[in-house]
Structure formats: structure tokens, C-alpha cells
Amino acid sequence: MGAITRGIKGFFAKLYLWIFCKFFTFIIVITLSLKRKRMSHDNGIGAIGRATIVKNQKFPAHDFFEPGQVFDLRIRHASATFLDDAMNCIRSMSIKFSKNEFKSPFDLEMNTGEISLFWSAWSFFKFAQLRKEKYGVEYIEYYKKYPEGLEGAKIALRRNPNSFHDLRYYSKTPFKFKGKDDIKRYAKYRIIPFDNIPETGIVDNLSDVDTGNQRIFPNETRGRNYLKEEYETRVKTQEVKYRLQIQIRTAQDDENPEIFNNMVPWNEEMFPWHDLAVLEIEKTLNWEDSTRTGFSLNNMPKTLGYIPAKSIYDYNSLNYMRAHSEWARKARMFSYKIFKFPRPIPNDDDRNSEDWKKIQKNKVSKFLRS
């Protein structure tokens, strides 16, 4: 009897998660994608190069990660959510083992900070609900209510880093890893600079009340696009290399769900980071190609994909939700065709802004007039 009840309850929890994710994606499509916007990471720059799987592997062998194998690589660095590089933002690096805009055998989406600002689909919903952004200040209410969210922000925000290249990017929520030995394992990924130079942009002693203030410093001399411009120059003038690393743990029957919690890093002594691949960047992409670039957690081999989630409160529901937001990307691509391509971010004095509409206004009006 108990098993039947549990089964029914489990079914409804999953059904609710599915409906929740679909509905959330629908809202994103309506409110953002059709306005040619991503959910958060509009302000970015793409690049291409190659990824070479390391030969001397210290992690369990996997069919996909054959030693020495070279993949095409397309990446995108971005600052969330504002359209101003000089603000205190989360920075991201997404990669795909392909030069295509979207199609790829392996994608990863990563952000700065070892922990995140939310930990489940439901938590992400509250995060979105309580953003209440105004003039570059946001999440005040969210940070007040959710101490881990505040802590995550303090750890993940990067103000005025020297380069996208300097930073450390984490996948946070774990993925499946079923290697050649067919043993069930979990994996987390991160990217660090190849030469492991110190990270810049870390803000020390950020006060609780000021974490939500992401505005540029007074008298800021860095422009709205300084980080993208720096990256462009860097790729042109010097070698830009990263290490993709992996952390592996074996699955247990009596797993503590906390191991899936993206707010709880795995102990590095017990689960050390191992080099997985070397990423070499050859050239940056222009605004249009960068903007077209899209990533998906569905772009992964089955043995490396996201871990199924049981409910909207499950820590794995975050990746589940990401994987189920494919329609948002498709709608965005569709909107590019309908409304023409969005304009790049100008180097003007509209600081602390996330006003995408304002940037696109001229174009849109022109389109409507034509």
C-alpha cells in the first residue's frame, strides 16, 4: 500500500515538475525570447577553437573522452544580466565540442563561483520572482530572505575582472557519468585558465546590504563593452588556453541528496579535480555569430547527461529545467528572423543598464515602418 501511495505521489511530483518547466519556458518565450532576448546572458562574446582530450587521464575511462581526441570548439563568455561589463556581475563560459551555432555532441554551461544563487527549480522561480531590479540594484528582497542565495551571490559576482580568461567557471549541479566500466558515477565540471593565473574580479567583504547593488563604481573609466573588447584583443594577440576539469564520485544506493546540491561543493580532497581537456581559442566571433550561439544540456551523450529530477524541489530539477527550456532558444532564433538581428551594445553613457529594448528600439521601429 505504501509503495503504491509513494508511486502515485512520485508520479504527480514529476508531472508537476514537467508542467512547471513547460510553463516556465512558455513565460520565457512570451516575455523574452520573442523579444530577441536570452533569459539572462545577452551580454557576451563567442569564440571558436579546439578542445583536446588529455591523454594521461586520471578519471575513469569514458567512451566519449577518448585520450588525445580533438574536438572542434565553440564557446561563449557572457556577463549576466546587465548590458554593462563594468558592473558587478556573474560571468559565464559555455562550451560546445563543435563549431556549429547549436548542434553539438557535448555542451556545458558554466558560471563563476563555486556555488550558485539558487538550488532547485522552485528556488529559481523565487529568485526570478524577487529580482525587482531597479537602476542596477536587484535581488534585495531575495537576498534578505534566502541566506544561501546571498552567500552564492557574494561568491559568484565578479567586478571588473581583467579578462574573461582569468576567471574560474563551474557547472555546479552534477551530471551523470557512466564510463566504460558501466559503473554509475556523478561528475562536476569546471574551467580554469591553462596557466592557472590568479583569478581577478573577486569582491572581498561585500556587505549583506550592498550585494544587490551591482552598479558601476563612481567615476568608472571602463566602458560598457570593455571585457568583450579585451577578450577580442587577447585572442588576437596572445595564446588563450583553458583547462576543462572534472570531479567524479561514485553513486551510492543510500545517497544523501545533498551531493546534488549546487550550493555544496564536493570536498576536493576526497574528489579532486582532474584535467579532462585543453581548450584553445583561435578566434573570436562577431556580435551576430556570438549572439546566434546557443547551448543545451540536451547536447550531451546519454552517459553524461543531466540527472533525472523527482520534483521541483529536487536539486537536480535545475538541470532538468535547463534541458526543458529548448523552446526558448528556438523562439529566440525565430524572433531574429522576424524582427531582424538585435543590435550590439553601444559604447555609450547608458550605464548600469539592462535596457535591451532601448538598444533595439531604432531597429524595431524601422522594421515596423518598413
Place this chain on the structure above:
Amino acid sequence: MAIYPPNKTQKDIDEVYKRAYERTKIIYPKKKTFFSPRLRTLHQISIDKGYLASTLVGIGDFCIDLVAACIAAVKKINRKIFPREDVIHGTKKDSYVTGKITFAKKNDLTTPIHHMQVEFWARTFFGGWRKMSSGHTDEEGVFKLYFDFIEAKKFKYRRSFHFEIHQVEHVFFNQDSGEPRKKVSVFDSFKVKKSDLTGMGYDLGLIQLFYWEYRDDVPIPRVVIKEQNEDAPEYYSEGRNEAAAEQFIPIEIIKDKHLLQIKRNPQSISIESIQDDYPTNLTVAMEREIPGSTRCDYWFGRRMMNGMSCATFLPDEKEKGKYWVKIFGSCDYEVNQEFAFPTVYGQFKIADNGLPLPTKIIVKGQTDAYNKNPFQEKTFTPNDGEKWEQAKRIMRVSSALSSEIDDHFAGTHLNTEQYAIAVRRNVRLNPVAELLLPHLKEVTLINHTADTNLIGPGYIPRASAMTAEGIIERSKDALGTHDWKNWKPMEPISEQHTFAIASNLFWDVVHQFVDYFFDENEEDIKKYWYEIYCMSNDLVNNSVPLFLSEQDSRKWTGEERELNQDRIEYNHLRACFDNTLSRDIINGKKKSISSITKSKNTPAEGDMDNLKDMCKYAIMVATFLHTYVNEHQYEDIGEVLYCSLGLRYGDKEDGIFQPENDYSIAPDLTRATQMMWFSNLLSRTEYGFITRNEEHDIHPYFSKLLLDKKEEFAKLHVNVENIESRTNI
């Protein structure tokens, strides 16, 4: 009158005293019925409001009572149907609610409320209460209540959860084992939306509680009470209100009748008829049997020593074997020009029977409406005939008023309140809470009532020389002579000094009890030492400055200096105040109360003894010392002409030096009935006794220790059954 009334001996008076005492002692009646007149709380009383006189008020009260009874019944049924079981639902501890609790008053906002009990509850759709988590705030006032997130998210729970802050309302003891049981009530609660719970933490932020806040409007450590019946930091127990009503209603009816008579037909009422209407008190009963038995020198000395005044006998440096009793009158406090309040020094010798006999009375200060020189002196001896009798009355009256303000109100009521506030604000997990709360409860409530009924615009400013401002200032000064450190009871000066002997006997009992309690609970007392540290800080920081230390003594005139030095010397002796101790100076003011500890986490050497001594002192003041002065009011200020709180100057040249039958100096009719109402109210409505232990709130060992000494106390004219466990009237 001589030492005894004509043809009477000490034996005659002692026998009449015994008979009168038995006849007039207060009997505590049984429970009332639903239809008897009632008093919802003690705070409803008023010296001039005809509380029971109006039919409309009666009907209104009945309706309110009915509604209150219905609400109480519904609540009771609700509690029965939806009990709050102490079972945590859920197994995991993977999510939490957090926050920080501080006090709320300005200047107190940054003070955390530590070790406060907090609980997190859910309700099912059918109304059942389900406990999700419970715990306490830490030293910084921060709480973190872990609960099972998935359990909380279950469909069966309603959309709102309840975060509750609990406080200990009363402490009870198992009368066999002595095990304490705390009755906890919800002090404040906050709803938490179920949808806001996302796993991990949920922060309720800063919760500012208006909790046992110190008042800013008086220079005395007092607690803020916004509304006594609905928004007070504590409430009377039900039994206390009922007991007050039982004794109070008949007295109230008499007063109301008198006030009506005075208003409508003043000729129909006199001081004698007022006196006759109230229950017969000790002195009236004695006078009926032997006229003069309470006016003779023997009785005067005996009551000065062992009555309500329980005076301090200061050895006369010049005349060996003689003592001085000093009653300080209006001094430089604000007074009105209707009543006299002279300073009176009485010289006594100890007679062969061990009791003091007055040998000289010096009346200092204004005694008539014309000569306002505060330093004029008049000396009387037993050879002065009628004037000697008048001087004795004047000393009785000054002593009664001084005793009422300095000893009763400041020395016990206000003194106890400052310990009650410090304990309530800080001591929760430390067993000292269980030791002290039963003795410190309700004092803040009765003091709040006293603010209006006794002080402004209450009885004392109307029936004596002191104004409301004067009383507050005088009380503040008086409080500056009270400290727990090195305190001990009054030394007996003869075997008939029953007050002092009984005080010492009771002090021994308190010692035995507190020592026993500390032995039993030493580990936890040390474990939660932080609470003691904070309590000590609150106690010291909020205590009044040392007696007269705020005055610039360089500006005193010669006469003022002489008087003030006398006051300091006598009052320090009276309160057993060790002026040699080094005390904390805060904001330039030397504080009267000594610190218990300066050590935050564990007691330093001597600190445990300090804490013990403080506990003993607080219990002594709240119980024996208060009871003594409180219950003797009925005997010593229960007859208008024998001793009131003030004599009017009148218009005669020799002012208050008039015989008792000159009513122009006695209180007028209104104040006479108010005085009788007042002394009856305070003495008759006592409730909460150590040995009767009506509510099982007294540690059985304390009751037992006291009962074991019943015979010894009885020989000292103290009935242990009548010693109150707390100052609540």
C-alpha cells in the same frame, strides 16, 4: 499618658493584643461563584472611581465577562481538539528558518535577545498543529531552526506556517520531586508562506521585540507596560485575580457608599462612622477593650520596633543604652502646603522587658501653616503631657509615610522590580530562572497599578504632603541605598526585637534553600553563565545612583549638611548598605547595585557566591521583607486617628500639635475612607504564599524549610502561613 494606661500592665495589653489579633486577622475566603461581583484584574481598582456603584457598569461587566468566558471556552475546546503535541514531524534536517531577535526600544535595538525559545509549526488542512522544529536563539539572538523540507512541502499542510517566539510565563514545581515545569506562552508569532520555503535557508530577518523594555520616563528601573490587561510583559495568574476580587469587593462597596454619602449628605457621615463601617483593625479592637492601650508609650515603642515601621535603632553616642530612631520627613522633596511631613528623631531606651520606651522626641521642620523654616526644632519628653502624646502621633504619622514610600514602595516593590526585569530580560535556560521567577513574578504589574493608584494621581499625593514628583524623586533616592552585596538582616538589639530575630530566622531559611538549589543545579548554572553576565549588566547599568550622590555636597548649607549626613548614615545602616564597596561608575554616576560578574562565559572566582547572594537577597526582599511591611499596614495604619499618612496643618498657630479629637488636622472624610480602603486593600488581598503554595509554584523544599520553623516564627508573632511568595500587592 504613662507607659501603660491607668491601672493596666504590660500583661493586660499583651492579652488584649492576642485577643484583638485573633479577632481581626484576615481570613482568606473560599472561591466565589460565577454570579458574584467580580474584578477582572487588580488593575481596575481606583481610589475614587465607584467601580461597583453603577448598575450600568454592572451589566456591562457581566456582558464582558460572558463574552470573555465564551472566548475562553472556545479556546479551551480548540486546544482540546487541536492539541500541540511536542513531536517533531519529519525526519531530516535539511532546511532551516533563521533570523535574529533583538529588543525593540530605541537605545536597545542592538541588544540581542539570547536563549529565547523559538518554534516552527505547520497546520494541517483539518486544523491540526504539527511541530516542525524548535530551538533557542544563540548569544547573538540568532536562531536557526532545522526542519524536514520535503515533509513541510507536503500537500496536507496549509499555505502558512507559524514561527513562534515563546516565553516562560510561570514556573511550577512537582511537589514530590521538586522537578520544575515551565508554563510557556507564545509571546509573538509570524506567518511564513509555505511557498517561500525553497529548501536551504529562509531568513525571517531582524525581529525586534518590545520585550521587557526599560522605561525612559522615570529615573528608576521600571518596565514598560503599555496596557496591563492586553499588552503587558506578564499577566497575573487567574488565582491572583480571583483572590483579589474576593477580598476587594466588600471593601470597594464600603468606599463607594462613603463617597456617595459625602457627595449627597455629608452630615450623615463622620470619621467614626467611616471607621466603624470597615472591618475592625487591631488598634480599634484593642482600644475598645482597653482605651489607651495603643496610645501608651509601651505600645508606641513596641510598634516602632516590631510594627510596620520596624525602625532601625541607632545607638546614641552620647547616652549609653539609648538609641535613636530617625524618620526623615519631606527634606528637600516636592511637597504640598496642606499636609505636614516633619522629620522626627525619637530617642528610646530598652526597658527591662526588652522593648523600647520613648524618652525624647525631636520634631524638625514645618509643623504649622505659618512658620515654614525647615530646620526649626521642637523637643518633647514624656513629661510634656498632652504635647508628648501629640508628638508621638506626629512621629507615628511621619514614620508611616516614610515607611510606605521608602521601605514598602521603594525598598520592596521597586527594589524587586529591578531584579524581575533583569532576570526576565536575560535568564531563560539557566536554572536561576526557576529559582527566582516564582518570587519575582507579578511585581511589575502591581507597581504599574501603584503608579496611578498610589502615586500620580493616586492616594499618597492626596492624603499626604508628598507630591507625585516628590514621591518619584524620593523613591529613586531611597532605591540608591539598596544592594544585594554584603547585605544581611537587621541585628536584633534585644530578645524582644522580634522583627529582627524573625528576619534572621527567615534569612537562614533562604540560605538553606538557595544553597540547596545551587548544589542541585550547579552545572547548568555555570553552563548558562552568559545569561547571568547579561543579567548583571542590565541590573547594574539600570540601577539608580548611590543615595544623594547626584547632589553637589559643596553647595549644602551647614544645616543641610548635617541633615543629609544623618540621612546617609542612617539609611545606609537601615538598608545594610556597604558603602565601602567599589561600585561601577557609568556615565559619571556611581551605581547602587554591585556587579555579580564581569566574566562572560564562566564564573570567575567569587562569582558563584555573588550570584547566590543576589538570589538570596532578591527572594528575601520579595517575600519576607515585603510581607512584613505590607501586612502590618492593616494593623498600624488601619485606624484613621491613630495613624494616617499625613496630618493637615489646619489654621491653628501650633499646627499639627492638636489632640486626636481635633479633626481639622486629621484627614478629611474622603481621604479617611480612601485611607481605610487603601490599607484594607493592600493587606487583605494578599495572594500567593510560600507554605500554602496555592499554585504549586514554590519549590517544595522552601515550603518545607519554612513550615519546619512554624513554631519558632509564631513565638515572634510571625505566621509563616502568611508570608507571601512574591510581591504582588
